[in-house]
Amino acid sequence: MKPQAMRQGVVVFGSLNMDLVARVPRMPRPGETLTGESLLVNPGGKGANQAVACALQGARVQMVGRVGDDDFADQLRAALDSRRVDHTGVGSTPGQSTGVAMIMVDSSGQNCITVIPGANASVTVADADLLRTHLERSAMLLLQLEVPLDSVVRAAAVARQAGCTVLLNPAPAQLLPPELWRSIDILVVNESEASLLSGMPLVTRSNAGEAANLLRRSGPGDVLVTLGEQGVVWSSGAGTQHFVAQPVVAVDTTAAGDTFIGAFAALRAEGRGMAEAIRHAIRAAAICVTRVGAQASMPSRADVLRETF
Numbered sequence: 001m002k003p004q005a006m007r008q009g010v011v012v013f014g015s016l017n018m019d020l021v022a023r024v025p026r027m028p029r030p031g032e033t034l035t036g037e038s039l040l041v042n043p044g045g046k047g048a049n050q051a052v053a054c055a056l057q058g059a060r061v062q063m064v065g066r067v068g069d070d071d072f073a074d075q076l077r078a079a080l081d082s083r084r085v086d087h088t089g090v091g092s093t094p095g096q097s098t099g100v101a102m103i104m105v106d107s108s109g110q111n112c113i114t115v116i117p118g119a120n121a122s123v124t125v126a127d128a129d130l131l132r133t134h135l136e137r138s139a140m141l142l143l144q145l146e147v148p149l150d151s152v153v154r155a156a157a158v159a160r161q162a163g164c165t166v167l168l169n170p171a172p173a174q175l176l177p178p179e180l181w182r183s184i185d186i187l188v189v190n191e192s193e194a195s196l197l198s199g200m201p202l203v204t205r206s207n208a209g210e211a212a213n214l215l216r217r218s219g220p221g222d223v224l225v226t227l228g229e230q231g232v233v234w235s236s237g238a239g240t241q242h243f244v245a246q247p248v249v250a251v252d253t254t255a256a257g258d259t260f261i262g263a264f265a266a267l268r269a270e271g272r273g274m275a276e277a278i279r280h281a282i283r284a285a286a287i288c289v290t291r292v293g294a295q296a297s298m299p300s301r302a303d304v305l306r307e308t309f
């Protein structure tokens with residue numbers, strides 16, 4: 001097995017979506033028709049977003065997943081090309097539509113999202129098995145829950161056997177089977193994911209450490225709870241630490257978590273320590289919330305280093 005220091009790059013096994021982003025004055029109520037202000041069509045999906053965020057920080061990134069056989073598929077591949085993400089592992093599922101996310105962003109920057117999985121739902125356990133050779137030389141595997149759970153469980157197990165660090169972002173939130181818990185090295189959750197997985201009714205800045213410690217007992221050695229403008233809590237065997245967020249005026253919080261995770265993974269994959277990777281990722285995510293869009297709002301490494309806030 002390759003030693004950790006000789007491993008390079010990040011593999012992302014997950015979703016690719018086209019995001020249709022409508023800006024609205026406020027969220028519509030059930031049965032109500034509202035006039036929106038604008039529509040943007042942006043590449044997204046948690047998997048592809050984290051892949052792009054990671055590549056923008058300088059990591060060598062391989063995306064593995066599925067798209068349909070429509071125009072959105074070509075546009076998503078082109079978007080990955082433009083960010084130097086290797087998409088030779090992104091297959092086409094005949095007769096399927098590419099995944100789509102319909103996003104509404106209101107005047108306060110809050111969002112509401114409906115995801116139609118399309119080809120993301122056709123990712124299989126066999127696709128996960130094909131990862132083995134890549135994972136034997138990669139530093140980290142990034143997983144989310146926008147592709148079928150059995151394929152995620154297999155991908156994590158394959159990575160574990162290959163000696164590759166497994167990071168799971170359990171979004172959208174759902175309960176995890178014990179075999180998945182056992183394969184996770186690093187768990188990254190927001191407040192609502194932390195609440196569902198820990199069983200604590202409400203997770204906030206004041207009890208995030210307690211939630212993270214509970215989650216760590218299920219298997220992961222490190223748990224990060226992201227708290228929006230309240231920053232991040234990191235729990236490890238050495239204790240619990242809080243990191244403040246970078247104070248900025250949020251315009252659109254879409255993909256804040258994905259930017260944080262991708263940037264964090266990039267720094268870990270190049271051998272940086274946990275605290276340094278978290279601080280860098282907080283800066284990257286802060287820039288993301290000051291811009292509109294998902295992948296379009298993600299900063300480059302140069303942007304993060306240049307930004308003085």
Ligand code: ADP
Nearest residue numbers: 190226227228229231245250256257282285286
């Ligand atoms: P998610 O998008 O998954 O819900 P969060 O909202 O917790 O994730 O955001 C992830 C990270 O992005 C936060 O830990 C923080 O560092 C940064 N972030 C999010 N919202 C803001 C904000 N309003 N101001 C500054 N940083 C933010």
